[in-house]
Amino acid sequence: MTEFNLLVGGPPDMWPANLAQQKKIPWIAADRGALRLLKLGITPQIAIGDFDSLAPAELRQLQHRVSDMRYAVADKDETDTELALVLAFNELQATRVTIYGATGGRLDHLLDNLFMLLQPRFLPYCQRVRLLDRxxxxxxxxxxxxxxxxxxxxxxxxxxxxxxxxxxxxxxxxxxxxxxxxxxxxxxxxxxxxxxxxxxxxxxxxxxxxxxxx
Structure with a gap:
């Protein structure tokens, strides 16, 4: 089994209390999720996104700490979470992905994270995905x-x-x-x-x- 955790941009107060202890399973981070993982003492295996929410100093910190950075343009049709799932299933051949930070905050983000799993490209993999919060x-x-x-x-x-x-x-x-x-x-x-x-x-x-x- 090839299992990954994925942290996306939802508010930290909705994370499970034990998220910082989830270090045995490798992490993918979407955009600011990478910086948040570093602050928890977790270095993501891959960070992906347009990183438009980061200040220049924050982006430099990521580039120094994360060995595999995947860059996307800011003006795009896909969300950073979608890019991360494409990476997980198409390149990393993930058999299970647990997504943290997909709930809470803006309702449009919550619905987007839910409905994206119904897209034809993700639907065959949807049973491998779990959205987890507090x-x-x-x-x-x-x-x-x-x-x-x-x-x-x-x-x-x-x-x-x-x-x-x-x-x-x-x-x-x-x-x-x-x-x-x-x-x-x-x-x-x-x-x-x-x-x-x-x-x-x-x-x-x-x-x-x-x-x-x-």
Whole structure:
């Protein structure tokens, strides 16, 4: 398994409390995320972006500390996070990417980080991605039967069809569904595990699963 962490530009107060201890898995950083990692004592394997949010002295610090810098023009169609995911999957052949800093702050950034996983170039890899913050863990799933394990400290589980979905079935959560079709995005929030794992299935579409706590 080739696993990477990715830090993007969301506010630090939404990071998990133990982010600074996540040093065993190599890091990719998008833009200012690289500088924030250095301040935590973590040197990213790769920093990528236009770095337009950095002062000249900050950029020089990155160039001195990070051996692999990937530069993009500021006026571009892709976000720095998208560039980082392309790098992770196409060049580094990542089997799992955990994204930190993708939530909190501006709502347009949150929705952009979520909806980008529905792009045709990322959709085949979407099940390899997890968005993680202080309260939430979000993953996307493609059609099939899936069993998820309750993560430590997470009390709630939510199911959100992001596209039209057919045959959504929740087998063993507190609130169940049986073979339901939905023509548009919808959220089923505040469900709960009844055991340490939960199984669900659907035939078409994309479903987000969010584990969270208050």
């Amino acid at each position: 309260q939430n863990s979000l993953r996307l799933f493609l059609p099939g039967t899936h069993t998820i394990t309750q993560e430590a400290g997470q009390h709630y589980v939510a199911f959100a069809p992001l596209t039209a979905v057919k045959g959504l079935t929740l087998y063993d959560t507190k609130y169940k569904l049986t073979n339901q079709d939905y023509a548009q995005a919808i959220m089923f929030a505040s469900n709960q595990f009844t055991q340490k794992s939960a199984t669900f299935s659907f035939r078409t579409g994309v479903v987000a699963v969010i584990q969270s706590h208050d």
